[in-house]
Amino acid sequence: MHEADPPLLTIELDGLERLHRGKVRDLFRVGDDLLLVTSDRVSAFDVVMNEGVPGKGRVLNQVSAFWFDQLSRILPNHKITIDVDAMPDAVRRHARVLRGRSMLARRTRPLPVEFVVRGYLAGSGLAEYRATRSICGVQLPDGLAESSRLPEPILTPTTKEQAGHDRPITFDEMAKILGPERARETKAAALALYQAAHEIAEARGLLLADTKFEFGELNGRLIWIDEALTPDSSRYWAKAAWRPGVPQDPFDKQVLRNYLLGLKDWNKAPPAPTLPASIIETTAQRYRETARILMGHDVD
Ligand SMILES: Nc1ncnc2c1ncn2[C@@H]1O[C@H](COP(=O)(O)OP(=O)(O)OP(=O)(O)O)[C@@H](O)[C@H]1O
Ligand SMILES: [Mg+2]
Structure with a gap:
């Protein structure tokens, strides 16, 4: 992990055509295939926050890869590789940005x-x-x-x-x-x-x-x-x-959601409020912890 790295919020990849920018991920065309790049953007109540959660994109990308591998016997999936060194040259040029947070995938309908x-x-x-x-x-x-x-x-x-x-x-x-x-x-x-x-x-x-x-x-x-x-x-x-009869806190976003729910003057619509550093850091830890529990090892 590179916890000290600043969160990655925008992704610009010279020479690759961007097909789509979602709330969290950007998609690029790589020949007939797709490159999915997961940023550190975080949304809650469908609003994208101004701050990112450092390392979150790597968590999401590696958790996806983990589950695709675990469950490929049930249904084939789009994953080709998350190893940037094994990706085409046009992608590898951007290895520093992409490492750990990108997946080369088959493009489908x-x-x-x-x-x-x-x-x-x-x-x-x-x-x-x-x-x-x-x-x-x-x-x-x-x-x-x-x-x-x-x-x-x-x-x-x-x-x-x-x-x-x-x-x-x-x-x-x-x-x-x-x-x-x-x-x-x-x-x-x-x-x-x-x-x-x-x-x-x-x-x-x-x-x-x-x-x-x-x-x-x-x-x-x-x-x-x-x-x-x-x-x-x-x-x-x-x-x-877990206890039926009451709401359960989502394991990862609990800290962020509870913080936002506690704000009296934010109505869950843009613009997002400013997040304190401690909330961001705890949220980042929670995402890493979820990945560690599921995968049995830390995120790369
Ligand atoms: N292998 C694939 N082939 C074709 N399209 C894909 C493939 N994998 C993902 N997609 C599409 O890429 C898009 C990913 O977008 P993303 O999830 O980042 O944003 P979004 O769903 O449009 O918006 P949101 O921010 O609400 O998630 C989705 O429309 C998804 O259906
Ligand atoms: Mg989506």
Whole structure:
């Protein structure tokens, strides 16, 4: 780790075409492939903070690579390598910026659905359950509390909107978008990936409350793309502290979220408030700790 390095907020790579800049990651074209570069930008309540969290990008990139490797027996994924020295020259030139935080990946045609899988009741799933006793058309039993484990994990897909918030959809709506066969295949894959990941994380002391998968198509084949079970796409809870009936703190962003919730004059819309150095440092430590727990070793 290079904790002393300043956080990387903007990524400029001479000679590479940027395809997309998301809240946290930048995508570049490398021939027929993609380079995904994870910055140290951090967002909470959908607002990107002005400050970065040093080392966070390396955590997310290496946690993704870990999960892609662990679960490749369940579904092929887009990862080619995260070893910058093994990447093409046009990329290697930027090794100093890219090392540890970038993944060369196969470029696919992304499916226009976000495959959310929930094993516990939290977030928007909890709100929908309270209103309707179901989530995305999946009927659930009475009497579940906030943070309860569901009888079995469920797929609660959403649309993938270009602008604005993603919209929850039922399996039948998903089948209209993807076709019945792709819908069945992706549902089975998402649930199998979740179950396997939950088992691995739980054995290491973290509960995987829910997560979001993305899939793409390449030559007609289904490929797991984007980020894999990172703290940005998933809720991890400390297993030892888990208690149904009350909200659980997300393991990584707990410190940052609690700080923001405690601000009386910030309404969770841009501009972001200024973060104290101690909050940033504790958040950075939490991200590293999550990675260490999952991977069994420190982030490079
Ligand atoms: N292997 C791949 N092939 C094609 N597209 C991919 C691949 N992996 C990821 N993507 C796409 O790249 C984009 C990554 O963007 P990113 O997650 O950084 O931002 P975003 O999802 O647009 O916005 P947000 O800031 O809300 O996350 C997504 O649209 C994702 O579907
Ligand atoms: Mg995204």
